[in-house]
Amino acid sequence: MAVEAEVLNELRRLRTRMPQLTGALAASADGLVLAQDMPRSEPEGLAALTAAALGVGRRMTDLAAGGGFRELLVRGAGGYVATYAAGPTAVLTLLADDRVNVGRLHLEGRRSGTRIAELMTGRFPADRPFLADGPPPPPVERGRTLGALPIRIPPQSRHGF
Numbered sequence: 001m002a003v004e005a006e007v008l009n010e011l012r013r014l015r016t017r018m019p020q021l022t023g024a025l026a027a028s029a030d031g032l033v034l035a036q037d038m039p040r041s042e043p044e045g046l047a048a049l050t051a052a053a054l055g056v057g058r059r060m061t062d063l064a065a066g067g068g069f070r071e072l073l074v075r076g077a078g079g080y081v082a083t084y085a086a087g088p089t090a091v092l093t094l095l096a097d098d099r100v101n102v103g104r105l106h107l108e109g110r111r112s113g114t115r116i117a118e119l120m121t122g123r124f125p126a127d128r129p130f131l132a133d134g135p136p137p138p139p140v141e142r143g144r145t146l147g148a149l150p151i152r153i154p155p156q157s158r159h160g161f
Contacts, residue, residue: 006119008035014094014112018104022079023095026086026116029054034090034120041095050083050093057083071109073102084109087117 011024015037023038023046031051036043057072072083080096082105092113096105 003119004035007116008037010112010115010119011035011037014108018096018100018108020097020100020105021094022097024112025050025093027051027091027093029089029091038095046093046095050091053083054091071106073106080105082106082109084113085117086113087120090116090120092116 007026011026015021015024023036023041025036025038025043025046026034027047027050028034029051031048033043033047038046053072053074054069058069061067061069068085070085074081077098079098080094080100080102082094082096084092084094086092092109094105094109
């Protein structure tokens with residue numbers, strides 16, 4: 001069975017275990033969809049946004065001396081978007097409604113991320129972006145872009161950041 005089919009099966013099992021999930025996506029660290037089970041969403045757009053969020057998340061953990069990226073949780077008015085590292089080159093993103101048990105979401109997301117990492121071992125060449133414990137991102141300088149992301153850092157901030 002192809003790796004993508006096995007990853008898709010993991011996503012479907014995860015959604016069966018957690019009916020509050022409205023979508024599940026496995027993507028590469030550079031934003032390419034590997035497998036998705038998202039009936040009401042745009043997987044390519046979410047994969048691209050996940051890659052951008054990873055860049056910001058990695059930079060935040062580096063600045064806070066928190067080590068390599070592991071997970072990111074965003075809460076909106078209607079639910080959650082949770083992203084988990086799935087090995088060094090892949091990521092798992094879950095969409096959940098606002099009734100989800102966040103502790104269980106983390107437990108199941110981490111387990112599935114580990115399973116997807118096992119499935120993805122050896123899948124990508126070494127020149128792909130890494131998530132956890134990968135090469136350090138470029139330094140941030142005021143008035144310049146943040147890494148490869150199209151985000152501008154203002155030359156001066158009112159708060160001195």
